[in-house]
Amino acid sequence: MPVLSLPADQQFFADLLSGLVLNPQRLGHVWFAGAPKMAAGELFIDFPRLEVVLRGEYGNRLEPDQRRIGQGEMLFIPPRAANAPCFDKPVMVLSLVFATAWLGLAFYDNRSGITPVPLRKIELPHLQRGEGEAILTALTLLSRSPQDQDIIRPLTLSLLHLCRKVVNTEPERTQSRPAFLYQSICNWLQENYAEPLTRTSVAEFFTITPNHLSRLFSEQGTMSFVDYLRWVRMAKARIMLQKYSFTVGEVARRCGYPDSDYFCRLFRRQFGLTPGEYQARFQ
Numbered sequence: 173m174p175v176l177s178l179p180a181d182q183q184f185f186a187d188l189l190s191g192l193v194l195n196p197q198r199l200g201h202v203w204f205a206g207a208p209k210m211a212a213g214e215l216f217i218d219f220p221r222l223e224v225v226l227r228g229e230y231g232n233r234l235e236p237d238q239r240r241i242g243q244g245e246m247l248f249i250p251p252r253a254a255n256a257p258c259f260d261k262p263v264m265v266l267s268l269v270f271a272t273a274w275l276g277l278a279f280y281d282n283r284s285g286i287t288p289v290p291l292r293k294i295e296l297p298h299l300q301r302g303e304g305e306a307i308l309t310a311l312t313l314l315s316r317s318p319q320d321q322d323i324i325r326p327l328t329l330s331l332l333h334l335c336r337k338v339v340n341t342e343p344e345r346t347q348s349r350p351a352f353l354y355q356s357i358c359n360w361l362q363e364n365y366a367e368p369l370t371r372t373s374v375a376e377f378f379t380i381t382p383n384h385l386s387r388l389f390s391e392q393g394t395m396s397f398v399d400y401l402r403w404v405r406m407a408k409a410r411i412m413l414q415k416y417s418f419t420v421g422e423v424a425r426r427c428g429y430p431d432s433d434y435f436c437r438l439f440r441r442q443f444g445l446t447p448g449e450y451q452a453r454f455q
């Protein structure tokens with residue numbers, strides 16, 4: 173895959189991913205992190221993540237059978253699941269974070285037996301839609317049947333191929349202010365979706381007018397502000413219904429909908445099932 177003048181850190185991750193996807197025989201078992209247990213040292217975020225052990229041994233202290241994840245093995249952490257990394261032995265790890273509008277990559281090289289900070293870290297604009305969203309959703313669902321490695325491993329390899337494609341994309345020389353502002357608003361909505369947000373309140377937070385906010389989503393994105401906020405909230409609701417025993421009313425509240433009946437109508441319109449019917453599939 174030809175690459176033209178990538179920044180140094182981006183080129184580093186491009187080479188790293190090429191080494192993985194061009195040698196799939198070196199990739200092994202895919203483990204899954206479980207529900208959060210709020211342990212000391214736990215890492216817990218809304219976005220799905222993938223940890224790839226490049227060399228040495230990596231441990232997840234939250235799972236007894238994951239104390240030693242070896243070279244070539246991987247740990248997939250579904251949204252709002254948790255891991256507690258154990259770096260008591262030398263290890264090299266590639267960490268990938270799949271946010272809604274960007275791909276995060278970090279490289280850890282621990283040779284001293286202490287929890288390291290990433291030696292290299294970048295975030296690249298990328299919308300997790302289409303193929304990427306489908307793969308992440310499939311892996312999240314397969315976390316309930318982790319023994320299906322014949323399905324899981326090819327999916328994970330496809331995800332690494334997609335990451336390689338993103339990293340090998342030459343960045344724009346400059347990012348326009350509208351594009352940067354749009355990206356910032358999307359990221360902020362991903363973190364604050366549970367709040368009682370409106371077009372006016374979000375515009376005020378970013379010190380722009382409501383009409384300016386609408387134009388940003390019309391010109392920079394693929395859906396309106398209202399549709400995007402609903403898409404974010406419905407995605408969060410789906411994850412909560414899959415993984416937790418919350419009541420429908422509690423899920424609605426946690427996703428920014430004080431009216432649970434309205435939430436149910438929106439959910440059924442988008443997914444073809446009521447929240448209760450959807451949740452029953454995962455009991």
